[in-house]
Amino acid sequence: MTVGVDENRRMDVGQLRDTLARLAGDGAESRNVFCVSATAGTTSTGSVDPLGEIAVACEEHAVWLHADGAYGFGYALVPEWQPLYSGAELADSITWDPHKQFGAPIPSSIIFARRSEDLLRMAIFSSYFNREDSAEPNPGLKSIPSTRPLSALPLATSIRYLGLSGVIERLRKPLVVIREVYDYLEGQPDIEVLHRPDTGILCFRVVPSRLAKERVGELQQHIYETLLRGGKRSLSISELDGEACLRIVALSPAVTVEAVRETLLQARRIAEAFH
Ligand SMILES: Cc1ncc(COP(=O)(O)O)c(C=O)c1O
DSSP states (O other): OOOOBOTTSOBOHHHHHHHHHHHHSSSTTOOOOOEEEEEBSOTTTOOBOOHHHHHHHHHHTTOEEEEEETTTGGGGGSGGGGGGGTTGGGSSEEEEOTTTTSOOOSOOOEEEESSGGGGGGGOOOOSSSSOTTOOSOOGGGTOSOSSOOOTTHHHHHHHHHHHHHHHHHHHHHHHHHHHHHHHHHHTOTTEEEOSOOSSSEEEEEEOOTTSOGGGHHHHHHHHHHHHHHHTSOOOEEEEETTEEEEEEEOOOTTOOHHHHHHHHHHHHHHHHTOO
16 A cells, blocks of 8 residues: 655655554454555655654554665765654664665665564574574574675775765765755756755756647657767656656765756757757
8 A cells, every 4th residue: 555745755644644544444444554664765756754753653553664765864874964864763674775875885785673673583593503592692693694794894894984974975965966956947947846855866857838748758758868878978767746757866976066967958958959
């Protein structure tokens, strides 16, 4: 079952509450809900669901709250962005992929559990391995893989090398660039901005005034493909409200407002030549 989003593409807590109440009732929709899956940085728009409010609703219904922070949870380290993640500590579990922005080689994925004993649910005990009565620390009790390399090492090395302030600086850069690009695009008559960006992703459409409404989706696809064929710059493509849209994804700390504006200029040129 899915729950709708608000104008910034964050989970609509009112709708979540209504849905949980309906499912908890004894009507035709009655269900035994075990988990709400929220997102701290959605794939399409980078929006961060209001985790604190969602956690309260989940608590009231005794439902497990998982937050998918694969892309976005790392940005909670940037002080100015921290309020966006308030309540994350109330989630029962959160996943995070440092391979997305931390330069850690793929795969580097972490699961956080609010209560450490919940991780033990994944443990398998036997008389010859992971003995329940063992007093020795045993990482096998905390992870699904057993004989595997120490996967935390590349991440730990990268953080030690950059230092926490270096890490934060690298994370902040694309966030600031996307905010600036948003401020610029908001005032452009030929651009439809589709949400206020929470993180480093911004979705929009190029909508020249002469273009018939029915061809808006087609134009976004055309811009995406033409840029890609050019081989120098790229925008991503997605779909919001049933219509194609373009998507800027800024991940690298080397990104600049000028570089993004140059890509936008080229997108507009392609739109001008579109008939
Ligand atoms: C919100 C979210 N969850 C999960 C994933 C999957 O990531 P991966 O397959 O790299 O672990 C992505 C990928 O972009 C994502 O944005």
